[in-house]
Structure formats: structure tokens, C-alpha cells
Amino acid sequence: MQYPVNVFTGSVREYEGSRPSAIAKLQVDGELELTERGLVGDEQAEKKIHGGPDRALCHYPREHYADWAREFPEQAELFCAPAFGENLSTVGLTEKNVFIGDIFRWGDALIQVTQPRSPCFKLNYHFGISDMSSLMQSSGKTGWLYRVIMAGKVSSEQPLEMVSRLSDVSVHDAAAIAWHTPYDDEEYRRLLSAAGLSVSWTRTMQKRRLSGHIEDNSRRLWGK
Numbered sequence: 001m002q003y004p005v006n007v008f009t010g011s012v013r014e015y016e017g018s019r020p021s022a023i024a025k026l027q028v029d030g031e032l033e034l035t036e037r038g039l040v041g042d043e044q045a046e047k048k049i050h051g052g053p054d055r056a057l058c059h060y061p062r063e064h065y066a067d068w069a070r071e072f073p074e075q076a077e078l079f080c081a082p083a084f085g086e087n088l089s090t091v092g093l094t095e096k097n098v099f100i101g102d103i104f105r106w107g108d109a110l111i112q113v114t115q116p117r118s119p120c121f122k123l124n125y126h127f128g129i130s131d132m133s134s135l136m137q138s139s140g141k142t143g144w145l146y147r148v149i150m151a152g153k154v155s156s157e158q159p160l161e162m163v164s165r166l167s168d169v170s171v172h173d174a175a176a177i178a179w180h181t182p183y184d185d186e187e188y189r190r191l192l193s194a195a196g197l198s199v200s201w202t203r204t205m206q207k208r209r210l211s212g213h214i215e216d217n218s219r220r221l222w223g224k
Contacts, residue, residue, distance in 0.1 A: 002159035005106070006062075006089040007032065008082035009042035023085035023126050027156075034109045034154045036147075039087060053147055054114045054198035060086035060143035061094045067141065078127060084117075084136075085126075086143060090160065095140055100174055101166035101196030108152025110163070114198035116175040117143045121223035133221045137179055144171045145198070167194035178204070179217075185209055 009032075010025030025042075033040040038056040062081050069076035081089040095116065102113045119133040119142060129135070136142055169177075169191055177187045178201070188205045191197065208214060218224055 001092075002161045003090045003092050004159050005156065006081060007039070007154075007156040008087055008089070009039050010082075010085065011043050023122060025082045025085055025087070027082070029156045031153055031155045033151075034106070034111075034148055035151050038148070039154075042087060054200065055145045056148045057087045057111060057146040058085060058117055058143060059088040059090070059093070059146065060084045060117075061141070062089045062091050063094065064141045067139075071135075072127075072129065075127060075129065083127070084123070084143060088160070093160070095142065095144065095172040095175065096170055098144060098171050099165055099167050100169045100171065100191075100194040101164075102162055103149065103164040103166070103196075104146075105161045105163050107154035107158040108150075109148060109154050110150040111146040112149050112196050113171065114145050114147050114196055115201045116171050116178070117145055118220060120220050124223075137175075137221065140172055140175050140180075142171075142175055147196075147198070166196055169194040174201075183208065183212065183214055 007028050008025035009028050010023065028041075034057075036053055036056065038051060060081065065079040065081065065083070068079040072079070098113055100113055100115070104111050104113075119136040121133050123132040123136060124130055126132075174191055174194070174197075177184070177191050181187065188209050192202060192205050204215070
């Protein structure tokens with residue numbers, strides 16, 4: 001099945017009270033170059049936690065925006081693509097029907113789902129909602145990230161087409177295992193077995209298995 005896609009890129013800008021971010025993106029049309037690090041012209045402010053080979057592209061389901069607008073009617077006009085800083089926006093693909101390891105063809109390129117997006121505190125400043133990152137994580141409406149397994153020319157006029165499914169762990173399942181359930185070694189083993197899982201999530205799940213406890217995410221979610 002093919003999914004028409006809107007494409008967005010952004011430049012780093014300053015945020016009062018927060019650190020610089022490239023979350024504010026603009027729609028781009030026509031042909032683009034996709035490298036192993038992402039779309040040419042797209043920037044990341046903090047490459048240690050954004051971007052890189054396993055996080056080259058961010059995808060957010062467009063249908064979630066109606067839910068957010070209903071939850072925050074006073075800020076409803078903010079909730080449209082690409083408000084969450086996504087590179088790719090579609091209708092029909094969600095965390096429940098996209099799986100870790102899924103490979104999509106996009107133009108000349110092949111991209112692979114690596115992990116749910118891990119919301120960070122910059123979303124709180126971006127939307128002016130103090131707990132936006134926490135709400136995004138608890139809702140499961142996180143979107144997901146890709147690695148580029150074959151670079152090439154891509155276009156906003158070319159759809160995404162899923163060509164391989166390599167695991168039985170949906171993006172929704174991965175988020176639930178990581179954030180919404182108590183320590184469960186068997187579930188961590190299940191997630192670790194998902195082909196294509198990012199290095200950072202592999203490291204986190206393995207560290208939990210070795211230590212027997214879940215790390216504190218408050219700094220990521222609240223900036224503290």
C-alpha cells in the first residue's frame with residue numbers, strides 16, 4: 001500500500017527560556033536529496049540526542065492533530081503538521097500499524113523504522129504547554145524515527161510504500177514496553193529481538209536488564 005507524504009525541513013532557531021531547536025519546520029516540495037544523516041537542508045540543534053544514523057527522519061501521523069486540538073482548544077490552531085517537528089507527515093500510518101524494523105521505499109531511497117520518538121522538554125516551550133512532552137509520551141502518540149538504509153533522491157510527490165516487515169513489535173508496543181509498564185525482563189527481551197531497533201534503545205533496554213531498574217526520564221521530559 002502507498003501513502004502520500006508531506007515533507008518538512010527546518011533550521012535551528014533560538015527559544016526564550018529553552019535551548020536552540022530546529023523543531024519549527026517548513027513544508028518543502030519537489031525533489032530532495034536523502035543521505036544517511038537525513039534530508040539535505042534539515043538541521044538538528046543537539047546532535048547527541050537528535051539526528052544521527054538511527055534518527056535520520058522523524059514521522060508523525062497527521063490524524064493525531066485533531067485529538068490534540070480537541071484536548072487543547074485554546075491552542076487548536078497550533079496543532080497542524082509539522083508542529084511536532086516531523087520531517088514526514090501521512091494519513092493512514094500510526095504507531096499501531098507501523099512496526100519496529102519496517103522498511104519503506106521512498107523514491108530511490110529505503111528507510112527503516114528504528115524506535116518511537118522520545119518526546120523531550122523542548123515541546124513544552126514550543127507549544128506553551130508545560131507538560132506537553134509528558135502528555136505526548138503517556139498518550140502513545142509519539143510518532144517514530146527512521147534510519148536510511150539506502151540513500152537517494154526522494155520527492156514530496158512520491159509516496160511511502162512499505163516493502164518489508166521484520167518484527168512483531170509495533171511502535172505502540174515499543175512505547176508501552178519502555179514507558180508504560182513496570183520492569184518486565186521478558187518484554188525487554190521481546191523488544192530487543194525486534195530487527196532494526198535503534199542502538200540507543202537497544203542500549204537502554206539492555207541496561208535495564210543488567211541493572212533491574214528503569215532509568216529516570218525527568219530530565220528528558222522536563223529539562224531538569
